[in-house]
Amino acid sequence: MVSQPSRRTVRGAFVATAAVVAAALPTTPATAQPSAADALKKYNELSEQASKLNQDHLKAQGDLAAKQAELDKAKADLANAKKAEESLRGQVDVLTESTFQGARFNQISALLVSDSQQDFLNRMSAINILATDNAEALKGLTDAVNAADAATKTANEATEASKKLLDEIQQKKADLDKQLAEAKAQYNSLSQSVRNQLAQNGDMSNISVPPGTAGKALEFALAQRGKPYVYGSNGPDSWDCSSLIQAAYRYAGVSIGRTSYAQAAAGRQVSPSEIKAGDIIVYYSSQSHVAMAVDGIRAVHASTEGVPVRIADITSIGPISVVRRIEG
Structure with a gap:
């Protein structure tokens, strides 16, 4: 278990530390002490503001990394959709070409060229299979085209979002750098004895x-x-x-x-x-x-x-x- 000092002990230590800081602040002339205390207070305030800007900057970087992952996925989805579209388009082209070349039969031609009832049924079955294949290929192509369109839209949106986040990061970095410069200048205005106390x-x-x-x-x-x-x-x-x-x-x-x-x-x-x-x-x-x-x-x-x-x-x-x- 963690050893816990009494509140009185900690309070005493805290008061003692405060006394050391107070002792480190100049006391002459009489107006110097409030000025030094104000300088330290101002430094703490500027540091707190810089800390917030630092966290904002870090969050924006994390958001950009997440958005970049979305963009990478969108690009991969787009590539897969285009590949599927090309494959299905080729399949549809083959079936369409076969139709134009007379490889497909209608029910009348099947009846006329059949030698028997069973032959007719066999020919009709083949026709139905070809029709089904063509319908499925056409539906698959339509779905692939729609998927490619959706993937393109997602990739474009992710790209734009990434650009905005990158601009935001650059602005937050500029704000942070400015705030840090102010805090550093305020820190340098502190007396050496106060800076030594802070560095303990x-x-x-x-x-x-x-x-x-x-x-x-x-x-x-x-x-x-x-x-x-x-x-x-x-x-x-x-x-x-x-x-x-x-x-x-x-x-x-x-x-x-x-x-x-x-x-x-x-x-x-x-x-x-x-x-x-x-x-x-x-x-x-x-x-x-x-x-x-x-x-x-x-x-x-x-x-x-x-x-x-x-x-x-x-x-x-x-x-x-x-x-x-x-x-x-």
């Missing part, structure tokens, strides 16, 4: 994890403490918030979505009062940030650039949107 690894102590899938995922996430945050990174040397959670559960043998939006729908929902080790905690109304519970009080997460993967108090990370449980 936090609690690096050995933490026991529960057995099972959730424990294994948590084991992986905890092992990433101290690694840097990089927007859009998929590891293993750096992470963003959702790639860390995805990789942790992949390590535990469970496949979940890449974005915080997808992870907000993974598993089943539990209330914040029920949080336990391994639960996925999604933050903000936009569901743009995600962390993994260490226990009912703490969570490990990849926060933002300039801050390494580390443990934080669950409620200090931000307003909780939803808690999802993968196991149990």
Whole structure:
């Protein structure tokens, strides 16, 4: 079982950390402290906005990959439909040519040339078979042509959708780059002492994890403490918030979505009062940030650039949107 510190202990540690940050902020002249605090607040706000844009960009990339798969299938369906159409058209041409060459008989000619009643019946049977073959071939050709038309329409629609998604991705990437530049500039405006405080690894102590899938995922996430945050990174040397959670559960043998939006729908929902080790905690109304519970009080997460993967108090990370449980 995970060892859970008392709320008093965690609260004390949190207050102590806050005191260190406060101490790192300049105190003279008297007006300097609010300015530094405002700069840090602004940096956090810009980082949150960049995190959302990062998740939007990742989602658009995923949508494009799915749409490309649809396009590939549509193209394959179109190729198969055209092949079937060509084959059936050849069959219809052969039957039509035979008809024009007199290979087909009508009932009167069959009667006139028959030597006996049985011969007549045999000839009529052959005529019916030829007629049936021709009707089936014509129907098959019609169906193949319709299938080819439908496949062409689907392929064209998928192509257009892919183009729109590609344009959307490029726009989201431009928005993200602009937001990152603003956040970086704000980060650089912070004092060196505050930046040093942000860069601390936090609690690096050995933490026991529960057995099972959730424990294994948590084991992986905890092992990433101290690694840097990089927007859009998929590891293993750096992470963003959702790639860390995805990789942790992949390590535990469970496949979940890449974005915080997808992870907000993974598993089943539990209330914040029920949080336990391994639960996925999604933050903000936009569901743009995600962390993994260490226990009912703490969570490990990849926060933002300039801050390494580390443990934080669950409620200090931000307003909780939803808690999802993968196991149990």
